[in-house]
Structure formats: C-alpha cells, structure tokens
Amino acid sequence: MNTLVKNGNHQYPGFFNGFVNKSLMNELFEPAYNGTAPAVNVVENENSFRIDVAAPGLQKSDFTINLDQNRLTIASKKEQSEEEKNEKYTRREFRYASFQRTFTLPATIDSEQISATYTDGILHIELPKREEAKARPNRTIEIG
Known part of the structure; x- marks a missing residue:
C-alpha cells in the first residue's frame, strides 16, 4: 500500500519517510526564496x-x-510620499x-x-x- 504523506506543501509517497531525508526533499522542492x-x-x-x-x-x-x-x-x-497618503483609492494593492x-x-x-x-x-x-x-x-x- 502506497500512502501519501503531506510534508510542507508537497506530498511524497509514504515509503520516502524513513528512506530519504525530509529536509533534503524540502530543499529540492521548495524555492530558497x-x-x-x-x-x-x-x-x-x-x-x-x-x-x-x-x-x-x-x-x-x-x-x-x-x-x-x-x-x-x-x-x-x-x-x-505625502501625495499618495492623501489620495483616495477605490482599490490599492x-x-x-x-x-x-x-x-x-x-x-x-x-x-x-x-x-x-x-x-x-x-x-x-x-x-x-x-x-x-x-x-x-x-x-x-x-x-x-
């Protein structure tokens, strides 16, 4: 049986848990930034x-x-700037x-x-x- 384990935002097959270093997997799949x-x-x-x-x-x-x-x-x-602070925005992102x-x-x-x-x-x-x-x-x- 192959279960999925959620690790961070990614799912890895359950057999990875004891076999592969999780931090290494996160480093491979997560961006540094x-x-x-x-x-x-x-x-x-x-x-x-x-x-x-x-x-x-x-x-x-x-x-x-x-x-x-x-x-x-x-x-x-x-x-x-002061001009921006005094303006009225309908939407500001x-x-x-x-x-x-x-x-x-x-x-x-x-x-x-x-x-x-x-x-x-x-x-x-x-x-x-x-x-x-x-x-x-x-x-x-x-x-x-």
Whole structure:
C-alpha cells in the first residue's frame, strides 16, 4: 500500500519517510526564496565575493547597508510620499514592505574596501578578499 504523506506543501509517497531525508526533499522542492525578503545570489571569484540582491522597484536611496564587526546588514524601507497618503483609492494593492538581511562575513574579507551599486533592480555588494586570502598558484616546494 502506497500512502501519501503531506510534508510542507508537497506530498511524497509514504515509503520516502524513513528512506530519504525530509529536509533534503524540502530543499529540492521548495524555492530558497520564500517571498519575505528579496532573493540573493552570493558569487565567489578569485579576488572577491559579491552579493546580488533582487530588489526591483526600489531606488538606491531606499537601502541602508551597515557593517558591525563581521556582520553585514542590508535593509530597505520604502516610504509613501505625502501625495499618495492623501489620495483616495477605490482599490490599492501596491504595498512596499521593509526587509532586512544579515550576513556573517568571513575574516578573509577586506572590510575597508566593501562597495555597493544598484542597477536595473539589482543591488550589487562587492566584498574584496584580503591579499593573504586570495588564491595563489600551486607551487612545488623543494625539500632541503
């Protein structure tokens, strides 16, 4: 007999329960972005990390980025203008919610060189690596 077990918003055959890790199944079927805060991509290359935050409809003045010790916090709050507050709407669906995302940075980041840009709805935060953390080419060490 093959029963269905509800796990989150998805149903899996009952034989999966003891056989497959449920959190792995949720990770495969649930998106990483759940709609409460903008989705982010973290990209690493030889010289830096980059955090890309998908935030269309905002302006660069809507963001605040703070660094406290090794914790980088990205926040945004969209305020309504006075004209919008005084208008009478028959239906209003546009809502701008605030969000905040915090990332713990590794010690390899050169915090004095962090920079940010906002273009085409994406906030890009460049996190350069310290010189000593950058990848070095392989070399052969002679035995003396």
